[in-house]
Amino acid sequence: WGNTYKGKLDDIFDIQEQVAQQIVEALRLKLSFSEKVSLTKRQTVNAQAYDLYLRGQDYLYRLTKRSVEYAIQLFEKAIELDPRYAAAYAGCSSAYGQMYQWFSREERYRDKAQELSFKALMYDSNLPEAYAAMGLSYFIWGKFEEASASSRKAIELDPDDFIAYWTLGRIHFSNGELEESLDLFRRVIDIKPGFYAAYADLAQTCMGLGRTAEADVASEQLLALLPNYLLQNPDDSRARMYYAITLAERGRKEEAIREGAAALELSPGDPMMLYNCACLYARLGETGRAVDTLRQAISGGYENFGWMKHDPDLDSLREDPGFIELMQGR
Numbered sequence: 001w002g003n004t005y006k007g008k009l010d011d012i013f014d015i016q017e018q019v020a021q022q023i024v025e026a027l028r029l030k031l032s033f034s035e036k037v038s039l040t041k042r043q044t045v046n047a048q049a050y051d052l053y054l055r056g057q058d059y060l061y062r063l064t065k066r067s068v069e070y071a072i073q074l075f076e077k078a079i080e081l082d083p084r085y086a087a088a089y090a091g092c093s094s095a096y097g098q099m100y101q102w103f104s105r106e107e108r109y110r111d112k113a114q115e116l117s118f119k120a121l122m123y124d125s126n127l128p129e130a131y132a133a134m135g136l137s138y139f140i141w142g143k144f145e146e147a148s149a150s151s152r153k154a155i156e157l158d159p160d161d162f163i164a165y166w167t168l169g170r171i172h173f174s175n176g177e178l179e180e181s182l183d184l185f186r187r188v189i190d191i192k193p194g195f196y197a198a199y200a201d202l203a204q205t206c207m208g209l210g211r212t213a214e215a216d217v218a219s220e221q222l223l224a225l226l227p228n229y230l231l232q233n234p235d236d237s238r239a240r241m242y243y244a245i246t247l248a249e250r251g252r253k254e255e256a257i258r259e260g261a262a263a264l265e266l267s268p269g270d271p272m273m274l275y276n277c278a279c280l281y282a283r284l285g286e287t288g289r290a291v292d293t294l295r296q297a298i299s300g301g302y303e304n305f306g307w308m309k310h311d312p313d314l315d316s317l318r319e320d321p322g323f324i325e326l327m328q329g330r
Helices: 009-027 033-040 047-060 065-081 086-103 107-123 128-140 144-157 162-174 178-191 196-208 212-232 237-249 253-266 271-283 287-300 305-310 312-317 321-327
Strands: none
Touching: 047 065, 047 086, 065 086, 086 107, 086 128, 086 271, 107 128, 128 144, 128 162, 144 162, 162 178, 162 196, 162 305, 178 196, 196 212, 196 237, 196 312, 212 237, 237 253, 237 271, 253 271, 271 287, 271 312, 287 312, 287 321, 305 321
């Protein structure tokens, strides 16, 4: 779109409406009544709250403990500025959900995730992000049927809601339904090609299905994507750990160990980093270090045992007595 628009930050919502309307006219689109309403619908009229929301979204799906903490602070500030801002409630719900899922098993995080998703729907009952957030909140409660229903509702309202597809994919993977998760992770990548986590999930799923050629393609895509991403986001420890694991898969052991150590240094004690580091050691054939690191991850709060049971990164540990002991009763 080649036009230039000038204005102040406070005019951002008017400018967005102008752009949308001119695109509709240029393409000669015929919109339904609900689509016309959605073009002029504003989640907030507070430009500062909107700016905070966008910044929160940027931090949220880097999925490191520090970035999710930043996201929570930004969303909560947006809500403070506009207490009826449904999208900010949805974002904050997702952030608390990710905090509980990956970094800390404090019940208050799980409670906040559910509470805020309901508040988001209270202020906007047709907001896709609210249903996606609710899907995640049900997922971390172990209510997979409700999580699936909420995620599918989000997709019904917005067929391009990549987070809803991602959550559905993880639900199916945790249930061992790898064929179903495969198509969902592919869809995530179609919608959001820069979302690196989906490539790793896709590669894991393909490996679990024995589709090694497809897994190799996904890993190569991840390997091509991450160096440039890390140049722009050098403090993203999770991406750096993904890079380390992908290097290990390609037999580049020294580089893999170096990147893994850098990731742990950026996020010391982070249970998600420790889990991924255990995957790295398992890939490198260092079974003892892998099991010890996995034990630290579980002690630190990582408890997604359904994922562990089907994660091909841990396949080399399946017969190890220490791993078997860790998984007993899970």
